[in-house]
Amino acid sequence: MPADLTLRVLEALSEVDGSILSSDAFPSIDFTTIKSALDRLGSREMIIYRQIDREEANLTPEAEGIAAEGSHEAKVFEAVRQAVQGLKIADLPGIVGKESAKVGQGKAFKEGWIKKDKDLLRAATDSIQDASREQLQTIQRTRTHPEPKVLQDLRKRKLITMQKVITFEIKKGPNYAAEFVKEETDLTADMLATGAWETVKLKPYNFKAMGAPTPSGALHPLNKVRHEFRQIFFEMGFEEMPTNRYVETGFWNFDALFVPQQHPARDLQDTFYISDPPKADPPRADPSKTEQLADGSIPTPEAQGAPQQDYSSYWASVKEVHSAGKYGSIGYRYPFRDSEALKLVLRTHTTAVSTYMLHKLAADPRPARYFSIDRVFRNETVDATHLAEFHQVEGVIADFGLTLGGLIGFMEVFFGKMGIRRLRFKPAYNPYTEPSMEIFGFHEGLDKWVEIGNSGMFRPEMLEPMGLPRDMRVYGWGLSLERPTMIKYGVKNIRELLGHKVDLNFIESNPAVRLEKD
Numbered sequence: 001m002p003a004d005l006t007l008r009v010l011e012a013l014s015e016v017d018g019s020i021l022s023s024d025a026f027p028s029i030d031f032t033t034i035k036s037a038l039d040r041l042g043s044r045e046m047i048i049y050r051q052i053d054r055e056e057a058n059l060t061p062e063a064e065g066i067a068a069e070g071s072h073e074a075k076v077f078e079a080v081r082q083a084v085q086g087l088k089i090a091d092l093p094g095i096v097g098k099e100s101a102k103v104g105q106g107k108a109f110k111e112g113w114i115k116k117d118k119d120l121l122r123a124a125t126d127s128i129q130d131a132s133r134e135q136l137q138t139i140q141r142t143r144t145h146p147e148p149k150v151l152q153d154l155r156k157r158k159l160i161t162m163q164k165v166i167t168f169e170i171k172k173g174p175n176y177a178a179e180f181v182k183e184e185t186d187l188t189a190d191m192l193a194t195g196a197w198e199t200v201k202l203k204p205y206n207f208k209a210m211g212a213p214t215p216s217g218a219l220h221p222l223n224k225v226r227h228e229f230r231q232i233f234f235e236m237g238f239e240e241m242p243t244n245r246y247v248e249t250g251f252w253n254f255d256a257l258f259v260p261q262q263h264p265a266r267d268l269q270d271t272f273y274i275s276d277p278p279k280a281d282p283p284r285a286d287p288s289k290t291e292q293l294a295d296g297s298i299p300t301p302e303a304q305g306a307p308q309q310d311y312s313s314y315w316a317s318v319k320e321v322h323s324a325g326k327y328g329s330i331g332y333r334y335p336f337r338d339s340e341a342l343k344l345v346l347r348t349h350t351t352a353v354s355t356y357m358l359h360k361l362a363a364d365p366r367p368a369r370y371f372s373i374d375r376v377f378r379n380e381t382v383d384a385t386h387l388a389e390f391h392q393v394e395g396v397i398a399d400f401g402l403t404l405g406g407l408i409g410f411m412e413v414f415f416g417k418m419g420i421r422r423l424r425f426k427p428a429y430n431p432y433t434e435p436s437m438e439i440f441g442f443h444e445g446l447d448k449w450v451e452i453g454n455s456g457m458f459r460p461e462m463l464e465p466m467g468l469p470r471d472m473r474v475y476g477w478g479l480s481l482e483r484p485t486m487i488k489y490g491v492k493n494i495r496e497l498l499g500h501k502v503d504l505n506f507i508e509s510n511p512a513v514r515l516e517k518d
Contacts, residue, residue, distance in 0.1 A: 005029065005037040006180050009047065009170065014178050019171035021052075031166055038168060043206070044183070045175040049168045056143040056165045057151060063136050063159035071132040072096075072104030077113045077123065086120035136160075218508040221497065222391060225485045226373050229393055232417045233371040238395065241353050243374035249280040251341040253352040255318055256359070257432040258461040260332045261340045265348065270379050272388075274344035282342065283311045309363050309467075317465035327464040346377035350394045351432070351476065355462070358398065358474065362467035367399040373481060384493045391481035402473035404435055407455060411439060411477065415452070418484070424449060432462050433476060443487070453479035 005026070012025045022034050041047040059067065066072070075096045080087050093101040105121075108114045115124045135150050139160060145151050154160045183203035184191075191197040219227075230240070254266055264270065317326065319338075325331030347353075350372045357370050373393050380386045397410070412423055422442035430436040433456025441452040455477035463474060482494055489510060495501045 005033060006041055009037060009041060010176075010178055010180060013047065013170065013172050013176065019169050021167055021169055023165070023167040025170075034168065038170065041180075042173070045173045046177060046180070047170055047173045049170045052167050052169055054165055054167070055162050057139045057145065057154075057160045058143075058163055059136060059140055060159055060161060063154070064140075066133055066159070067136040067140050071107075071130050072100040073107040073111060073113065074104070074128065074130040074133065075100045076104035076108045076121075077128055080108075080114050080121045081123040083121075086117060086122045089116075089119055089121060092121065132159075218510075220507055221485050221489050221491075221510050222481055224510075224512060225488065226391070226481060228418075229373055229481070230371075232414070233395065236369070236414070236417075238369040238371040241350075241357050241370045241372040243350055243353050243372045245353070246346055246375065246377070247274060247344055248347040248352045249283075249341065250343045250345060251283055251315070251318070252355055253345055253347055253349075255322065255336075255341045256355045256462065256465075257351060258321070258459055259431045260322065260334065261337060262334065263431060266340075271348055272346040272377050272379055274346070277344065279339065279342040280344050282338075283315050285309065285311065309359070314359065314465060314467070321461050321465055327460050329461045331461070348378055349376050349478070350374055350392045351478070354394060354396045354476065358396070358458075358463065358468065359466045361398060365469050365472060368397075370396045370398075382495070384495070387482075387494055387498060390494075390498070392478055393481050394476070394478040397475040398468075398472060400469075400471055400473070402457070402475060404457065407437075407457065407475045407477075410475065411453075411455060414477075415439070415441060420452065428454065428456075430454070430456055432459055433457055434459050439477070439479075452483070453477055 008026070012020050022029070022038075026034055038047065038049050042049060069075070070078075076092065079092065079095045087095075092105065096104065105114075109116075111128070112124055113128050114121050116122075135145060135154065136159065139145050139151075139154075145154075151160065151162075155162065181201050183201050185203050187197060187202065191200065233240070250261075250266070254263070255261070259265065319336045319341075320326050321329060321331050323331060323334060323336040325333065353372055353374075354370060361368055371394065373391060375389055376392045377389045380388050382388060395414070408425060411425075412421075415421075415423060420441040424440040426438045426440065428436040428438045436454070436456035438451055439453040439455055440449045442448075443450045455475070458474040458476055460470070463472065464470065468474075482497060485491070486494065486497060489497075491497045496503065496506070
């Protein structure tokens with residue numbers, strides 16, 4: 001079909017001196033077919049064409065009836081005018097129809113064509129101009145109307161529908177000829193043997209043509225920024241913590257952090273709880289290998305030579321520091337419930353992992369630096385800046401003789417590696433850190449201070465039940481991965497960055513990122 005159409009296009013142009021419109025010359029040909037033929041001729045400069053986009057108005061069946069017989073209000077007026085003594089309102093549907101009586105009566109009143117006299121309708125004028133019919137007849141002839149407001153009003157009344165129409169203006173090109181000569185795309189052995197290559201027309205190479213796109217995978221922007229964070233942590237001597245457990249017990253997620261069991265963060269409206277199984281085991285050592293022993297059991301770390309830890313004493317110490325106080329603290333002084341501690345939750349922060357790692361560190365106390373970047377879950381109302389799941393970047397430093405001033409100095413170095421060099425610190429409250437600080441950075445693009453993280457020094461009530469030395473201090477800080485990613489990529493709605501509404505074209509085309517560069 002495209003080959004036949006190329007000849008028809010050339011023949012149509014040979015009959016005119018100027019240009020032709022595809023909608024007039026080839027009204028029954030579909031867009032894809034005619035575009036293919038025009039591209040074929042255009043690549044040989046036999047024609048020049050341009051695409052014209054326009055909207056056409058089409059009448060609905062109701063509008064076609066109005067264009068042929070008159071509007072509803074005109075029918076009502078004509079029926080009332082012919083009733084010299086007046087027309088009873090109840091008789092109107094029987095004369096003009098229920099639909100015309102329902103729609104046309106009100107509009108005829110509005111136009112001042114009819115008036116009400118008790119239960120009778122009387123004509124208020126001798127003649128009318130049926131504007132609706134005239135407008136629709138104009139649209140029926142021309143597929144449009146010179147007044148945009150008329151089109152808008154008719155669309156609201158559902159009398160017309162708008163349809164996008166694409167047509168092409170075509171005219172002769174520099175190499176126009178009435179006959180289409182086929183161009184050979186390959187130089188064959190037969191052409192060389194017979195000498196036909198000297199007379200055939202070879203298709204020229206198009207060096208401006210775009211190459212075929214190569215399908216490939218693409219890193220998500222969050223993964224790109226995550227990689228940058230990991231590089232910063234590694235070059236500063238940090239060890240990455242295992243974060244493969246999305247489900248934690250209330251003990252590791254809250255109690256071990258000295259978060260009271262009545263804290264609002266533990267309410268159903270803030271935390272996702274697991275219903276099956278209904279509870280977990282008390283704290284115990286995790287197996288470090290998956291292979292089974294001869295009796296089918298899994299070897300514990302202690303059985304493989306790892307330092308032994310007393311989890312039952314740890315459980316009892318955490319319980320005591322909450323309910324009665326210990327290690328110089330008066331605690332929260334409430335009855336600690338084992339059932340609350342053994343509930344299973346989707347972890348609300350990766351600090352649960354930090355707690356587990358610090359407890360393991362207590363078996364061999366030494367300076368250590370840990371970090372994690374992984375997903376956490378909160379029962380949040382989803383909006384442009386909040387999701388029910390997001391990623392938390394967390395760092396922990398354990399050492400002897402640490403001070404608050406050292407934490408501030410370290411934050412300046414850490415965030416300086418991301419290009420954030422203007423920081424402010426504001427006192428804050430966290431159940432498991434004291435002192436605690438919110439971290440603000442100056443955003444050059446927004447020209448204002450924005451909160452970028454939270455930090456503090458872990459409380460003795462959290463550290464000493466683990467068995468860590470009293471003179472060991474631990475820094476902790478965290479921030480979301482989504483916020484710096486949104487800033488770097490100019491994303492205003494977090495749902496466009498993470499979740500089912502993400503545009504895959506954005507994922508494939510977004511550039512690499514370097515946190516220390518704008």
